[in-house]
Amino acid sequence: MAGVGPAPKDPSRRARRNKDPQPQTVLRFEKAEAPDLPGDIDWHPRTREWWEVWKRSPQAEVMSETDWSFLLDTALMHHAMWSKGQWTLAAEVRLRVSKLGATPEDRARLRMVFADADEKDAKRPEQPKSQSRYANLRVLPSRQVGEGS
Template identity: 50%
Template structure:
């Protein structure tokens, strides 16, 4: 006996084919080591002065080096994060207008729970602690409803009569 509902559309008439319209580019992965915060000069008035890294930015930079995400950073990622460190430093030196740009940039690296969720990042220990059931610890649908059987016309899907 066939399934319930209308027959599926022929392959040529389906609206969704779930194929990527643009082919994926596969890159050779090379993990890169984190660079040190560099010494450099900036223009102040008509002079070049040494740029000062606030202690808060040095601590922030070390947190990124020690983060679980860092093992997945390539050289271009570290370069982007280094530019972000300059924004972080300027923010902590009082330029609060940079807060929005800083927030957007660190979100690209999974700095917050919501950005990690958007990037589909999970912590391995969390998965081990809940036996793979997800963060809530609730049993899966298969565990909850695995013993239920559909009843059709007075018979279960195994073909035996129902009470």
């Protein structure tokens, strides 16, 4: 008996073939150096700190010129939020930085991982099956009716 249920449908007769409707476009990556904030604005100190954090972030290693331009527009919103109290911009700033992997949840959604985590996993010795978390379990002797309480 090969399996349970009806035989699979002939692939040529399937309604859904799960092909990509659009072919993937491969672009040449050109890393852009993180620019300084423009000097024609008296930036709020929190925005200056925020910008420096992004410049030092691991994500900066894979940011192109358009990414930095997008982040600069976001910096203007961040500045207005802190200097003018325009807190209605907070939601937009949050959405925009999530596209660049600002939080652990964002990075997980974008399938970003830190390289050192992979290196640490590779260096971790593999435990033999006998040393698994259940290796020290033992069977207790059965109790007879009337023994103990």
